[in-house]
Amino acid sequence: MKTKTMNKNALDLAIRYGFIVLLCGLALFFSFYASGFASPRSAVFIFQSVAITGILALGVTCTLVVGGFDLSIGSVATSSLMLSAYAMVVLEQSAFVAVVLCLVMGAVVGLINGLLIVKMRVPDLLATLGMMFLLIGLQRIPTQGNSIATGMSLTDGSVAVGTFSAAFLWLGRHRFDLFLDRLLPVPVVVFLLIALLIWLFLGFTRHGRLMYAIGSNERAAGLVGTNVQRYKIVAYMISGVLASIGGILLAARLGRGDIASGNNLLLDSVAAALIGFAVLGAARPNAFGTASGALFVGILLQGLTMMNAPYYMQDFVKGIVLVAALVFTFYLSSRRGGRRTA
């Protein structure tokens, strides 16, 4: 009897803190074995490498919370990348206009996703898959499939003379001073801010609580008077807007409308959100988990790279982490749940 309760407590502890302990252990391990890993610059580099994925992952977390899924985030980000480049280089607009255009585009795509799912009753995976295809195609049409850079020739024979404005590039390249000169890049700050906002929104506001209720039992949430449709649409709009912010930051870092970048964004961010299920034994989508999940992948890849692991191992390692996290979440939590009700 006593050992049983002890086992139960041990299991509880493992589920709750196992992931965090693993994260710290990993950081310690690399600090010892990969020289140069334990430095502020290296830490910032890790954050920078996961910032954009993390922002997208936070968006997908919101759709997971209402029991949905958004496959279109990767393509929204690349569309936003191309749109901002097009606005500045071809249309010769200001940074401000480019950013606003991208944000509006993200919101509109999210709105359409939401309407397809809520009003047209298209299953979420299919609706957002369709939107993904549509956007991947659409973003190539204005430039006939070419990347966008100053000096490129346009369809009418003229040459694009617009440039990425300095203010726009600042978003991707500026670094704030923090203890060290030029330490903290803007995307990292944006990522941390968004993570904080989404964490507060989902965890501590009534809107977030109702969204979790919808994800757990949509009918029941509706029958207590929640406007289920509106909340679902809002979740997809948040996801769209965050993905477009990711795209803006990517464009600002690259300084050109690169058609080929951002291929991995969708899978990486979905993985981060799913790994997040395992953090603190939540067994459900949550902002803190998502951010930690993104960070976990970043630390692992950075450490392995510094220990000279080849680049082509990266996806394999991410896969292992994801599968392990999912087992952690679903198998162990179900055992805990089973015991609780017994």
Place this chain on the structure above:
Amino acid sequence: MAKITCKLSGLEKSFGRNHVLRGIDLELRAGEVTALMGANGAGKSTLVKVLCGYHFADAGRIELGGEPFAPTDAADAISKGVVTVHQSIDDGVIPDLDVATNLTLDRLTEPGVGLFVNDRKLRRQAQDVADGMGLTMDVRTRVADLDVADRQMIAIARAMARSPKLLILDEPTSSLSASEAERLFVLIDRLRADGVAILYISHRMSDIRRVADRIVSMRDGAISGIFEGDTLDYTGAVNAMLGHQMTEVDITPVSGGVPVLEARDLQLFEGSPPISFTAREGEVIAFTGLLGSGTTDLAEIVFGLAKQAGGSLTLDGKPYQALSAGESVAKGVFMSPKDRSENAVIGDFDIANNMTLPFLKAFSRFSFLREGAQRSAAREMIGKIGVKCEGDDDGIGTLSGGNQQKVMIGRWLLQASRVLLLDEPFQGVDIGARRDIGQYIRQTSAGRTTLVFVAEIDEALEIADRIIVLNEAAIAGEYINKNIDLNSLVADVSGPGRKWTSDDDQLSPAQPPAGQAGTSARTQASNQIAAG
């Protein structure tokens, strides 16, 4: 006397500590339709599942055609001649395939069938089956394109292709209109003439009157009455099914204060008779009736989930028509729905969050939740309504059904309401929790009107000041809960529905509306129920 097709003796089945079947003895005879009646949880579906091979009986034996019958699984039961058509029609057909394939599908799974499908041969076989059943549709039609009745027929035709000895029909008319149902009954008549034993499970009295040769009532896992003979005692059957021990709850009915909710000539369905009632402040009214009598529909109309076919509602003297749950809650009309696990429980949340869910706005400041306020309100309600738990942060899934239901009811008592609708508040709730909930609802009933919708008469007697009986969407009787003539109440529940003329403007309490219904009015009402 006809040959006995299937004989059950001493059948028992338990799930954990829950004793579901307590020694069932029953004979089903060839060429006879036996109607099986029972309230929710009486054990009907478990009995069916034992017969069709989903469950094994713990004790007792079944004989089929004189041979011992112990199916190892559903397929085995079918091959031995016990075929079941389940309530949900789409379990019995494959909607995306055509009629021919549906009718012959079982032959494709038989051993020794070749790799290739001979479409022409299948279609011919299917046509034979269809002709035998009197089905007239083109066998190349996709099943999804057929109407509900035809799909139901095909599910039964599939069953008949196995030439069963015993056919079990589980609520077969629940989604059929009256004319569609009549086609089904004609088919049943034919099967009866062919000497098939039929076990017909239904709540609908009009069906049972039409097809049953005998009625078996079940209650609490045992057979509580068998009725046969030239004239069946329908009232007796309903009585045996619902049963009522004298309730220990002593209620002094109050007549209530000012009118809160008034229904005027409300029609639950297109063409159903208008119903009118006045619910007053401080009183608890129980609407009771068999499944499909319109109780749930009435609750949903008042809560704004469905729209009435005619008539109007007033709330505190002003016209009231809610269009969504959110709007109703904002106007002080609350509803605790039936089937709590589907409609009410948020499985991922703890007790406090489940309880406070409808009123999160009141528990937040600038949209940020005040968790302390949530938890203390939940703790207070846990104490008042008597939820047995370790704390307000227990997961809702760790509670027993009765305690979960207390949380779900407590949810709607956190804030004052004008109208509180409780649809089957005692569903899956043990007797102790039921008393607790009933008592607390009565204690708090001042300041609002409470409408409780229950199928079991006992439950109505335990909670209500006034009982209104619905039968086929009409008010069949009304009683003040004091020295009620139970026989008359049960007779009203089992109907025939009494005619309700709109000339009589309002029901006078304790006086069932006068005038016996013509059969035409009743059939018309049942048509409409089925269509709705």
